[in-house]
Amino acid sequence: MVDTIETDETSRLIASNKVEGTAVYNRQNERLGSIYNFMVDKKNGQVEYAVLQFGGFLGIGNDYYPLPWSILSYDTSQGGYVIDLDKDVLEQAPRYSAGNEPAYDKNYGNSVYDYYGVTYPY
């Protein structure tokens, strides 16, 4: 694309379109999936979930796993996000399939964040 700009990351900030599509690994170096998108509070601009895409084949049958933004850390040497998470734990995690998206209300937030051992702060 001709309108791509180059600085999509500073020491402190990252561009939304750089986050999307970025691979996610665990500490055992297993690829867990990639970031599909992330959900932002319309009013205060706080990112509540990064949505991991995982499973399926060529995009068919994918499941979507909302993650607390805070458990992701970017590892430049991996070229992706690293989270401290066993594949087995991810496989039991809250997820949804296309067309079955959650309401993303406070109850849902509590259950997702709880699963990853993080307090839902919103």
Next chain:
Amino acid sequence: MVDTIETDETSRLIASNKVEGTAVYNRQNERLGSIYNFMVDKKNGQVEYAVLQFGGFLGIGNDYYPLPWSILSYDTSQGGYVIDLDKDVLEQAPRYSAGNEPAYDKNYGNSVYDYYGVTYPY
């Protein structure tokens, strides 16, 4: 794309990839441009800027105008964001061209937010 999910917005949250590309209008119903992407704090997940793309032709010669997230409001009847901003004011606003991105440090944040009459809170 087969992996597109449908719920990209709830009453409270919006998906990152729905924000990108969304048209921006002012209160006089003039189209100011569209959201190119937005810049997120890597640690705390706070969106600091939505970047408006404006000017140029077919993406060549575009300028990028970082805006405080808080001045954008989504108008479902317009199918886009509305900001209270004259075109003349936007034309004088802080901007950069491709390849000339700012450092996005605190000084820059203060000057951008000041221009729009908002206190830079980060």
